[in-house]
Amino acid sequence: MVRVRFAPSPTGNLHIGGARTALFNWLYAKAQQGKFILRIEDTDEARSRKEFVAEILGSLEWLGFSWDGIYYQSGRSALYRGRAEQLLQDGKAYLEKSEKGEAIIYRVSPQKIKINDLIRGEIEFDAGVIKDQVLIKSDGTPAYNFACVVDDADMRITHVIRGDDHISNTPKQVMMYQALGFDPPYFAHLPLILGMEGGRLSKRTGATAISEFRALGYLAPALVNYLLLLSWSPGENREVIDIREAIKLFDLKAVNKTAAAFDLKKLDWINNQHLKVMDVEKLTDEIIPQLIGRKYIPQNNFDRSYLVSLVKLFQPRLSKVNDFCDWADFFFLEEITVEPALEEKFLKTDLSREFKLFIQRLEGLKVFDVAGIEACFRELAAELNLETRKLVHPIRVALTGKTVGPGLFEVIYYLGLGRTKKRLLKWAERSC
Numbered sequence: 001m002v003r004v005r006f007a008p009s010p011t012g013n014l015h016i017g018g019a020r021t022a023l024f025n026w027l028y029a030k031a032q033q034g035k036f037i038l039r040i041e042d043t044d045e046a047r048s049r050k051e052f053v054a055e056i057l058g059s060l061e062w063l064g065f066s067w068d069g070i071y072y073q074s075g076r077s078a079l080y081r082g083r084a085e086q087l088l089q090d091g092k093a094y095l096e097k098s099e100k101g102e103a104i105i106y107r108v109s110p111q112k113i114k115i116n117d118l119i120r121g122e123i124e125f126d127a128g129v130i131k132d133q134v135l136i137k138s139d140g141t142p143a144y145n146f147a148c149v150v151d152d153a154d155m156r157i158t159h160v161i162r163g164d165d166h167i168s169n170t171p172k173q174v175m176m177y178q179a180l181g182f183d184p185p186y187f188a189h190l191p192l193i194l195g196m197e198g199g200r201l202s203k204r205t206g207a208t209a210i211s212e213f214r215a216l217g218y219l220a221p222a223l224v225n226y227l228l229l230l231s232w233s234p235g236e237n238r239e240v241i242d243i244r245e246a247i248k249l250f251d252l253k254a255v256n257k258t259a260a261a262f263d264l265k266k267l268d269w270i271n272n273q274h275l276k277v278m279d280v281e282k283l284t285d286e287i288i289p290q291l292i293g294r295k296y297i298p299q300n301n302f303d304r305s306y307l308v309s310l311v312k313l314f315q316p317r318l319s320k321v322n323d324f325c326d327w328a329d330f331f332f333l334e335e336i337t338v339e340p341a342l343e344e345k346f347l348k349t350d351l352s353r354e355f356k357l358f359i360q361r362l363e364g365l366k367v368f369d370v371a372g373i374e375a376c377f378r379e380l381a382a383e384l385n386l387e388t389r390k391l392v393h394p395i396r397v398a399l400t401g402k403t404v405g406p407g408l409f410e411v412i413y414y415l416g417l418g419r420t421k422k423r424l425l426k427w428a429e430r431s432c
């Protein structure tokens with residue numbers, strides 16, 4: 001039975017790299033009907049924090065990576081000490097005294113260590129250049145490489161799937177497996193994730209915490225979809241994929257060997273693909289708290305079906321859930337502001353006559369609906385012999401303060417005659 005683990009150190013939030021490692025472990029467990037274990041590597045008391053544990057667990061849950069068991073290294077010191085003492089007795093380790101205390105050190109013997117990495121293939125290391133390894137530090141806490149091996153063996157981990165940055169630890173760990181008399185697991189090292197300009201992921205290039213992506217309005221399935229594509233492809237140039245399907249298609253051997261670049265634009269595109277097909281009622285549920293937060297709608301007693309209609313209007317274009325509040329603000333604000341640059345570009349020419357004639361026509365409509373609004377507009381443009389775009393942009397800017405958005409006639413319909421009239425008259429009367 002396949003048993004994998006994700007072993008975060010709670011010294012920070014869960015970031016893109018960690019989430020990708022968690023995903024591939026979880027996915028492999030699901031694909032193989034195995035178990036996915038969580039191990040919190042919190043032996044570094046000075047740097048580990050409870051808040052980070054909570055943040056990491058919260059993010060993993062949100063992403064949908066449920067685990068089959070959780071261990072905290074901080075509660076397992078006796079096990080590590082016992083194993084280190086065993087190596088002492090076997091003569092494979094020695095004590096090193098200092099003012100701070102007594103460390104247990106593993107004696108490295110020169111040898112060649114070969115691993116057959118499931119992603120990178122065969123890698124050979126020369127242990128001759130590896131110095132003796134600390135097992136238990138002088139403060140009594142275990143060193144990462146040792147605790148990791150003791151735990152992976154104790155937890156019967158079959159596959160260690162982790163980032164490439166741990167490759168140099170692997171020969172040290174293999175030596176410890178041998179010393180302890182355990183069979184090493186399979187190793188699979190995932191390629192690095194770089195920023196778009198190469199180099200390490202930084203805050204600027206997207207090394208934002210998963211919880212921040214969540215707060216920005218990214219959907220968990222979209223983020224998971226993007227993380228998948230960072231190091232694996234479902235084939236046939238497919239980009240949008242549901243996790244249940246990925247479980248069926250996934251093969252560790254098909255994981256890319258080369259580094260991937262984190263591309264925020266691509267993530268936005270994937271997020272849009274997921275948002276587009278999301279149930280509009282659910283999307284509205286996500287948006288409502290944001291609208292309340294901005295005081296665009298009251299806590300209760302708002303017209304939900306009106307909101308759903310507005311959400312539908314914007315849904316095909318949204319990159320993030322949060323875009324809605326920014327893009328649809330003019331539906332909620334009493335007064336809209338038109339930036340000077342837009343005013344200069346679209347509302348400088350006197351269109352008071354055109355605006356007033358348009359209002360008259362709208363007022364004359366028997367049924368105020370999208371088709372009627374469009375007919376009013378087209379008839380007026382034809383009558384005035386005006387190119388429609390000469391009128392569409394100024395009206396849009398006057399009504400919304402923006403140059404892009406959903407169809408203008410729909411915007412007018414959902415704004416209603418009263419607000420449309422008021423906003424257009426403001427410009428018509430100003431120009432008189």
Ligand code: GLU
Binds near residue numbers: 008009166
């Ligand atoms: N705690 C280590 C890390 O966060 C785990 C490495 C491993 O998976 O062995 O990178």
